[in-house]
Amino acid sequence: MAWQGIQGVDGIALQFARANRRGRLGGSFLFVGPNGVGKRTFAFALAKTLLCRRHFPKPGAGLADAGEPERTPQEELDYFQPCGRCECCAQFERVDESNASDGVVIPTHPDFHYVCKPADKSLFPLELLIGDKDSRSRAGLCYELNQTAFMGGRKIAIVDDADFLNLESANALLKTLEEPPPNSIIILIGTSATKQLPTIRSRCQIFRFAPLQRDELADVLLKIGKTSDPERAEAIAKIAGGSLEEAEKALDDKFAEFQQTVLTELSRGRMRAVEFAAKICEFVDAAGKEAILRRNRLRNVLKAALAFYRETLFALAGETRGSQGATRQAAERYARSGAVDADSVLACAERTVDALDQIDRNVNLPFIIEAWAYAVAENTR
Numbered sequence: 001m002a003w004q005g006i007q008g009v010d011g012i013a014l015q016f017a018r019a020n021r022r023g024r025l026g027g028s029f030l031f032v033g034p035n036g037v038g039k040r041t042f043a044f045a046l047a048k049t050l051l052c053r054r055h056f057p058k059p060g061a062g063l064a065d066a067g068e069p070e071r072t073p074q075e076e077l078d079y080f081q082p083c084g085r086c087e088c089c090a091q092f093e094r095v096d097e098s099n100a101s102d103g104v105v106i107p108t109h110p111d112f113h114y115v116c117k118p119a120d121k122s123l124f125p126l127e128l129l130i131g132d133k134d135s136r137s138r139a140g141l142c143y144e145l146n147q148t149a150f151m152g153g154r155k156i157a158i159v160d161d162a163d164f165l166n167l168e169s170a171n172a173l174l175k176t177l178e179e180p181p182p183n184s185i186i187i188l189i190g191t192s193a194t195k196q197l198p199t200i201r202s203r204c205q206i207f208r209f210a211p212l213q214r215d216e217l218a219d220v221l222l223k224i225g226k227t228s229d230p231e232r233a234e235a236i237a238k239i240a241g242g243s244l245e246e247a248e249k250a251l252d253d254k255f256a257e258f259q260q261t262v263l264t265e266l267s268r269g270r271m272r273a274v275e276f277a278a279k280i281c282e283f284v285d286a287a288g289k290e291a292i293l294r295r296n297r298l299r300n301v302l303k304a305a306l307a308f309y310r311e312t313l314f315a316l317a318g319e320t321r322g323s324q325g326a327t328r329q330a331a332e333r334y335a336r337s338g339a340v341d342a343d344s345v346l347a348c349a350e351r352t353v354d355a356l357d358q359i360d361r362n363v364n365l366p367f368i369i370e371a372w373a374y375a376v377a378e379n380t381r
């Protein structure tokens with residue numbers, strides 16, 4: 001089974017379903033897990049369900065549990081669905097296309113609020129949470145959560161990209177997280193619990209989203225029409241490590257081609273930094289006008305480099321674990337060339353991690369590329 005068609009979340013959905021039916025649902029949640037495993041999709045489906053009139057919080061619930069027959073997990077999940085007919089469900093279906101952020105389409109339901117880090121910002125803007133200077137504490141997510149629910153049920157807020165909350169933004173959220181207003185729910189979404197400040201972690205109930213199983217991921221790829229060939233779906237799922245995001249990357253034929261260029265350059269004894277940087281810039285620019293597409297491309301290039309260095313370390317240590325495939329072959333060639341040792345490979349890997357971090361902090365892309373290529377070339381002489 002897959003609750004509301006989302007693979008791999010049945011266990012988590014069941015906990016929410018039971019807690020809600022018993023009137024014991026908490027108010028502050030932190031969803032963590034790798035990118036592309038369905039955290040946001042689940043959060044939106046959960047919001048729609050909890051905002052549906054059928055699942056409105058019942059006064060006095062929590063005491064009334066005793067008389068109810070025990071339900072099987074399947075019965076529980078079957079019941080924990082939005083009815084699809086009430087005015088709340090209809091509201092959630094309505095979306096404001098102009099309000100789509102980074103491709104996320106946001107329902108216009110008046111009791112639903114979604115914020116994320118804008119693509120062109122390196123940190124979470126404080127004003128999204130507590131309003132700008134002129135309307136401090138009279139606007140923003142925390143303010144909205146404190147208002148009476150428009151539809152008479154709950155208010156639900158989702159804070160996506162919680163990895164990017166700085167101390168100031170996190171502090172602005174603490175009071176809301178510690179004591180959410182009655183019948184309100186706040187969900188933070190991040191990649192790992194350790195990336196959240198301890199003050200945030202300790203105030204939230206944490207749910208971990210595991211990478212998808214290979215067959216689950218293959219199913220998703222077929223279902224959302226990324227490919228219609230079951231064998232290809234299976235093959236892609238195998239290399240994607242349970243992440244839909246990784247799978248989409250693997251389906252980008254242009255990237256697969258360029259990856260070979262990256263591996264060839266990196267495994268040269270002497271890297272040609274200037275030419276290599278120019279090639280990467282050209283490839284990244286070809287992704288299109290939107291900054292987010294170019295950033296994603298560079299991210300993929302650098303992740304491919306990081307995988308290459310990891311395999312090289314395995315190869316240098318004579319380890320046979322790690323992947324097979326083109327990356328491993330290039331890494332073995334490189335390790336055998338005698339031009340490298342573990343220290344220089346580690347230095348290159350660290351420099352690559354820094355470059356990935358710079359993408360998130362919105363450093364100018366050509367600058368990241370050139371600085372990275374020079375640093376890596378420097379480490380391989």
Ligand SMILES: [Zn+2]
Nearest residue numbers: 052083086089
């Ligand atoms: Zn409904």
